[in-house]
Amino acid sequence: MYTSETTIRVHYALTDQMGVVYHGHYAQFYEIGRTDAIRALGFTYKNIEAMGIIMPVIDLHLKFLLPAKYDDLITVKTFLKEIPQSHKVIFYGEIYNEKNQLLNIGEVTMYFMESQTMKKCLMPEALNLKLQQFF
Amino acid sequence: MYTSETTIRVHYALTDQMGVVYHGHYAQFYEIGRTDAIRALGFTYKNIEAMGIIMPVIDLHLKFLLPAKYDDLITVKTFLKEIPQSHKVIFYGEIYNEKNQLLNIGEVTMYFMESQTMKKCLMPEALNLKLQQFF
């Protein structure tokens, strides 16, 4: 399994009048965690797009256990449980606050697609090689 | 079943550099659909909060079939399949573009909670009464 951790400080724009982070904004936390997970491999999602491959999200499933609040320093844990063998990849995630309370559980499924043809494709080989060592 | 429809024009801020609506923003489309569904009952979510009840989202599940694009006039359909009998309510949703293509399927689960005590509670009776006629 490949895992990665990112910390994010919750800023005001992310809160809503309930005094907590708006539920829709957690997608951004997982996005940041995911791109940092790729960056930690010595690679970037920007590289992937430059190679003509995009990774649209096709399924987003979030469970809200406890709210993240303004100024919280949250930790996003990103998990890749297996090396993607097809055009589909699933990133699992968990978000914790500074008291190490689990706030949120996420599951984000994406496709690899050629941006030119919009056809599904496999993970770039370069990224595959980077991941091998963790599995 | 209670159903409701809302149209939303996609503005620039919602797009990302993939040229489509950023996946995290669909939560807002369903929020707008949901509040319009409540408003169509002659009630508002603002009323509910004024009664001391908040409705935090505890589960968000979105399936992305086709992308919404800039300037699309999308239709959000909101479905309440049953009158909530407990502290939990599930809103089902579908998003269509002007060609009537199904773009997105959503399922948003919320709790009824007393804002003072943060304890789970039942749906306000006034809202329950409004809903009876549809079931």
Next chain:
Amino acid sequence: MYTSETTIRVHYALTDQMGVVYHGHYAQFYEIGRTDAIRALGFTYKNIEAMGIIMPVIDLHLKFLLPAKYDDLITVKTFLKEIPQSHKVIFYGEIYNEKNQLLNIGEVTMYFMESQTMKKCLMPEALNLKLQQFF
């Protein structure tokens, strides 16, 4: 002078924990007002981009008089005080709530630029023609 009006319902995602609309989100209100102003001419900003012209914002100046709140039905008034004679266009705006209180005053300056070359250019002639009748 060319003027246009748009109404927008403030949804939850736009609020922050101060219980009002987050200041950064007013840019979106003016964007929506501006594109509706163009649409009311029988034209769309999407058309303009399809013609190879983009309109990046180069100056944004907002004055916050009173806060917009959740569920407010605000009116965005958009003013074009003169037909742009150069590569620059200024949209003036005002935002009112349902009590007709002036909440916000905005001034958004944009360039016309060719998306291919990123060179400044003039307003599309087709849009110029549409505007003539108002000046």
Next chain:
Amino acid sequence: MYTSETTIRVHYALTDQMGVVYHGHYAQFYEIGRTDAIRALGFTYKNIEAMGIIMPVIDLHLKFLLPAKYDDLITVKTFLKEIPQSHKVIFYGEIYNEKNQLLNIGEVTMYFMESQTMKKCLMPEALNLKLQQFF
């Protein structure tokens, strides 16, 4: 003068289909810079709110020189040119990319207000004391 620097990685949600950061989102960059400037004093904006004081933005003026792009690691410089003597405080800001190109210049004016009464007030004395050493 009191100055502070913050770095922010631009994530996908902040981009728009022009391939750059949406203009309205720069307000968030300045917000993050501003709160980090306060934090660097051994204080937090959260503390200020806990003291019953809120700081609504009353004027936002942004100049866009060059666009910030996806995955850019931008630096937000925040300047406080004088210790606020009244209920008003002005934060000046500049945003640079990794090539040290100046992308954006911002000026954000805020009021100190008592959250209970919504009356303008002076800066908290504790914050004033922290700032003295820089002027």
